[in-house]
Amino acid sequence: MNGTIPGPTIVLDEGDIVEFTIVNKGTVTHGASIHAAYTQTSKYLGKIEAGKSKSLLFKVSYPGVYMYHCAPGGHAIPMHVIYGQYGMIVVKPKKKYKLETILNKPPDVEIFLNQHEFYSNGKDAIESKPLYTAFNGKLFRYVENPIKAKPGDYVRIYYLNVGPNQTATFHIVGIIWDFAYWQGNPDMVYPGGQSVLAGPTDSWVVEFRVPPDEGAYLMLNHAVGPTDRGAIGLLVCDDSAQTPVTVIGDGPKYSQEELNTLKSKVTRVISPFEPGSPDVDPVAYYGPETGEVTVKIIGNSFYPKSIVIAEGTKVKWVNEDVFSYMEGEFAGIHNVTSYEGIAEPFSSPLLAHTESFTFTFNKEGDYKYMCTPHPYMKGTVSVKDMGGRSTAGPSKIGLGFLITLLFLVTFQLVVTVYNRRKKAE
């Protein structure tokens, strides 16, 4: 959304009338689901084809912290959310939050905090096994660049667990909330507390005053796994901090130059739907003894994405995506079509859940293939002459032995015939 993960943080006031326009600059169908609108937004903003745009006018009557995300329709909705098409909308209440009333001043530090997950393939996404988790689009973003506040500063955090799968317990080490507001609604207020629990798309506003102790206060998901995977940041109490300050929830934006520098240092590439670097998308090797290999289509990606097989091996693709209802981008229905390195081209019909397509690779080569309804879904097959398969003929040692045997037999035959003729004479 607008080139960042998460997309732009949108801040509105309760009662605003919003004109929301989605311009699809991509190559497949997109859309939007806007949780801040009290209507079925995907009915109006769904199924936006490439190059097209759609608008919706709505009033935001309920204050709170909301998620928005891509919603082309059907199975494509979760798939595009996995891809990072989401962001936060905050509808600020007309009524003041309780701590603002008590302190009679606006917050010194306002933080819009998206927590979200990154997956290296569709199978892991379906099985809820994120490779990384992050606050606002980058692992350890606020460890590298801590958010600073002065002792006694009034802090308000708009916290949204985007997910898309895992439940999170948000906690700041050393802090007890003054108040926590469920979904960011000022009427749903809880005094005190050390944490807030949030499933996917759940949100909270938490408010507290920074203790007098200078130093680092760790913001984290108290589930140790996700914290270890990147969902951790620092709020540093420092008497010299410049406040008031606002931290928005947009993912980081890079100039072309910064991107080039980053890319030159890249040690790992992850992409849920096409082969990333081999450490996250390992190539699966099958020897000549393997007659048939199965590649699953799951979570809009091939699994394994890259295989190496011997000449004569059958490859069977099975569609394990279940959700094939509703319109929009082809929902849960896939095909398999070669597009590069095509010694022998192959193309399957559209496959629904459990349907499969089998192709036998008889020619050496590196084949690239894709799903045409979802051109971002890619895989590779590398076919090698590994020898050893019975159809590939005898080995060199065997051949030598055969030639020698043939020579000896012929020699014996010639000698025998010669001897018989001599006898007959």
Ligand SMILES: [Cu+2]
């Ligand atoms: Cu597909």
